[in-house]
Amino acid sequence: MALKRVGKHTVKFENPPKIIGTASIVGPKEGKGPLKDYFDIILDDDTLGKDSYEKAECTMMYTVVNEVIKKSGLKSDDIDYFLAGDLLNQTISANYAARDLEIPFFGLYGACSTMTESLSLGAMLMDGGFADHVIASTSSHFSTAERQYRYPLEYGSQRAESAQWTVTGSGAMLLGNEGDYPEVTYVTTGVVKDYGILDSANMGAAMAPAAIDTLNTHFKDTGRTPDYYDIILTGDLGNVGRKLTINLLKEYNYDISKVYNDCGSLIFFDDEQNTQSGGSGCGCSAVVYCGYLYKKMMMKEIKRALIISTGALMSTTSSFQGESIPGIAHAVAIEFD
Amino acid sequence: MALKRVGKHTVKFENPPKIIGTASIVGPKEGKGPLKDYFDIILDDDTLGKDSYEKAECTMMYTVVNEVIKKSGLKSDDIDYFLAGDLLNQTISANYAARDLEIPFFGLYGACSTMTESLSLGAMLMDGGFADHVIASTSSHFSTAERQYRYPLEYGSQRAESAQWTVTGSGAMLLGNEGDYPEVTYVTTGVVKDYGILDSANMGAAMAPAAIDTLNTHFKDTGRTPDYYDIILTGDLGNVGRKLTINLLKEYNYDISKVYNDCGSLIFFDDEQNTQSGGSGCGCSAVVYCGYLYKKMMMKEIKRALIISTGALMSTTSSFQGESIPGIAHAVAIEFD
Numbered sequence: 156m157a158l159k160r161v162g163k164h165t166v167k168f169e170n171p172p173k174i175i176g177t178a179s180i181v182g183p184k185e186g187k188g189p190l191k192d193y194f195d196i197i198l199d200d201d202t203l204g205k206d207s208y209e210k211a212e213c214t215m216m217y218t219v220v221n222e223v224i225k226k227s228g229l230k231s232d233d234i235d236y237f238l239a240g241d242l243l244n245q246t247i248s249a250n251y252a253a254r255d256l257e258i259p260f261f262g263l264y265g266a267c268s269t270m271t272e273s274l275s276l277g278a279m280l281m282d283g284g285f286a287d288h289v290i291a292s293t294s295s296h297f298s299t300a301e302r303q304y305r306y307p308l309e310y311g312s313q314r315a316e317s318a319q320w321t322v323t324g325s326g327a328m329l330l331g332n333e334g335d336y337p338e339v340t341y342v343t344t345g346v347v348k349d350y351g352i353l354d355s356a357n358m359g360a361a362m363a364p365a366a367i368d369t370l371n372t373h374f375k376d377t378g379r380t381p382d383y384y385d386i387i388l389t390g391d392l393g394n395v396g397r398k399l400t401i402n403l404l405k406e407y408n409y410d411i412s413k414v415y416n417d418c419g420s421l422i423f424f425d426d427e428q429n430t431q432s433g434g435s436g437c438g439c440s441a442v443v444y445c446g447y448l449y450k451k452m453m454m455k456e457i458k459r460a461l462i463i464s465t466g467a468l469m470s471t472t473s474s475f476q477g478e479s480i481p482g483i484a485h486a487v488a489i490e491f492d
Numbered sequence: 493m494a495l496k497r498v499g500k501h502t503v504k505f506e507n508p509p510k511i512i513g514t515a516s517i518v519g520p521k522e523g524k525g526p527l528k529d530y531f532d533i534i535l536d537d538d539t540l541g542k543d544s545y546e547k548a549e550c551t552m553m554y555t556v557v558n559e560v561i562k563k564s565g566l567k568s569d570d571i572d573y574f575l576a577g578d579l580l581n582q583t584i585s586a587n588y589a590a591r592d593l594e595i596p597f598f599g600l601y602g603a604c605s606t607m608t609e610s611l612s613l614g615a616m617l618m619d620g621g622f623a624d625h626v627i628a629s630t631s632s633h634f635s636t637a638e639r640q641y642r643y644p645l646e647y648g649s650q651r652a653e654s655a656q657w658t659v660t661g662s663g664a665m666l667l668g669n670e671g672d673y674p675e676v677t678y679v680t681t682g683v684v685k686d687y688g689i690l691d692s693a694n695m696g697a698a699m700a701p702a703a704i705d706t707l708n709t710h711f712k713d714t715g716r717t718p719d720y721y722d723i724i725l726t727g728d729l730g731n732v733g734r735k736l737t738i739n740l741l742k743e744y745n746y747d748i749s750k751v752y753n754d755c756g757s758l759i760f761f762d763d764e765q766n767t768q769s770g771g772s773g774c775g776c777s778a779v780v781y782c783g784y785l786y787k788k789m790m791m792k793e794i795k796r797a798l799i800i801s802t803g804a805l806m807s808t809t810s811s812f813q814g815e816s817i818p819g820i821a822h823a824v825a826i827e828f829d
Contacts, residue, residue, distance in 0.1 A: 160572070166622045206813075243807065244807045246805075247809065250805035251815065253684045254685075254805075261612075261681070264601040266582065272598060280616055283620020283621065283622065284495050284620065346596055347587065347593075470580065472580070473546065478584075481590075
């Protein structure tokens with residue numbers, strides 16, 4: 156077994172890559188939510204002046220990548236790899252952002268797990284000695300996701316109580332080796348879990364088994380217990396999936412309730428913002444990690460975090476064909492003692 | 493700059509990972525083409541008995557992954573990562589194959605560049621010390637791609653002379669450190685190139701600039717010239733893109749014509765099989781590398797190969813919105829002296 160592996164599905168970094176910067180952008184609704192003070196850019200206009208929502212989403216990702224490069228004082232040429240994906244068919248937000256960036260690009264598809272998927276792979280490219288700087292990014296947009304996955308926006312359709320609201324937002328993390336910054340210490344990579352959920356308006360329930368499996372594996376592989384962490388933050392199970400995760404992890408003898416939250420539960424005032432079970436979309440965990448969590452860590456209010464983005468891996472085609480919804484979750488430990 | 497980097501966008505492996513096995517599966521049409529003797533499994537029925545072409549494509553990928561594991565004498569539990577993607581919306585072929593495999597999974601989207609994208613990342617995870625065995629895989633299916641990207645199959649629409657025929661097939665490569673097998677020595681990662689091509693029936697022209705850029709970068713970064721290689725094999729530019737690549741690389745003072753071919757040009761008898769500019773789809777380069785090339789290398793008929801899968805990163809939505817077609821190409825050097 157390779158030296159950097161710990162347990163079954165976890166790697167431990169020899170030279171933990173540092174998150175030397177983040178950038179986040181959100182739409183107007185997210186900018187009125189409880190985390191508004193943590194985002195770098197809050198849009199007044201979720202079209203960004205573009206003639207389609209898809210082009211707007213792409214521009215959001217391009218903007219955060221440029222923003223995180225600018226903040227760091229580096230140039231685009233200094234970035235060795237750009238790892239990104241999004242929810243749209245053929246991941247066009249990431250592809251067209253990459254077109255304008257001229258950075259070697261690996262496109263990913265992990266649905267809403269993309270933030271920790273890109274961070275996991277990016278951290279391995281860093282610690283493996285293949286890169287000095289990597290950017291990991293993802294995005295989502297309420298209006299692109301809604302019209303691709305669900306209904307035409309003009310319908311104004313009713314929403315189930317278990318439904319989540321796709322976050323309009325994008326986040327980017329810049330990995331490097333220099334300076335005093337939070338470090339990526341462990342990565343636990345998820346396997347696909349499918350407990351037969353067919354209801355695409357209940358993604359929390361579809362993704363919870365994957366989150367539970369990855370958390371259980373992470374604890375077993377590292378020997379850590381939930382209380383090692385100041386915060387365990389899944390994204391985006393929402394309120395329904397969050398409760399399932401707490402309850403079902405108890406069956407594996409792990410009680411995470413004291414330190415646990417979910418990005419989808421944090422980002423909106425669900426009652427007054429009418430967001431049912433909370434936020435979702437790749438951009439949800441991206442902006443909560445890049446905005447809220449990273450800033451809390453830089454202020455040393457949080458020192459040890461375990462983040463787990465969760466993805467639902469179906470398509471409209473697979474749902475039409477009667478397939479259930481497979482989920483995946485990737486965990487990344489970030490520490491700054 | 494990290495130690496394993498060479499030049500601008502290339503990495504050189506310290507402990508080159510070995511391709512310890514491959515498996516390939518193709519449809520009936522590919523099984524009547526010029527490379528038929530090199531494929532492991534030729535299907536009589538491109539539905540594989542499933543009730544949709546999408547489920548058939550997923551089953552093809554699942555089959556080659558199991559086949560390559562079986563050939564190696566390993567168990568599914570011995571595989572540390574499964575890296576895969578495909579052309580379908582939300583990469584459902586890879587996702588649902590991963591569901592049944594129980595191997596830690598990173599989903600990718602690189603359109604038809606996915607074979608060398610997955611191989612590039614897989615080789616870095618190996619050499620970085622994060623894995624002992626990795627499987628890289630991709631698939632495509634004529635009937636799923638045609639109905640998702642182009643026209644309902646029932647139309648029987650006419651095809652442009654520059655159009656390519658999506659290959660029904662899937663390939664998987666198994667990376668390991670043991671035994672006497674072809675080694676992955678260099679990886680050159682592509683940047684997205686877009687020269688403004690709008691015609692989605694001329695993908696060869698859309699992707700050729702990316703192939704040319706990555707080849708030029710690879711030669712510059714490594715100091716190698718085209719004659720170092722026994723074969724340089726792009727996939728899948730087809731006949732139109734292949735000629736463009738030869739001609740335009742001459743402007744960079746590299747003449748690849750003596751050692752160069754394209755997977756899309758090799759897989760069909762274009763005249764009698766009515767495949768216009770040749771084959772395409774993620775499965776095209778996957779089965780040509782996993783079938784034809786790997787077997788030629790194992791017989792020592794080819795010792796030094798440079799493979800470059802090329803992807804067109806548009807979607808139907810981006811095309812409807814007037815966007816041009818961005819391309820990407822990732823190069824991997826495989827050597828077995």
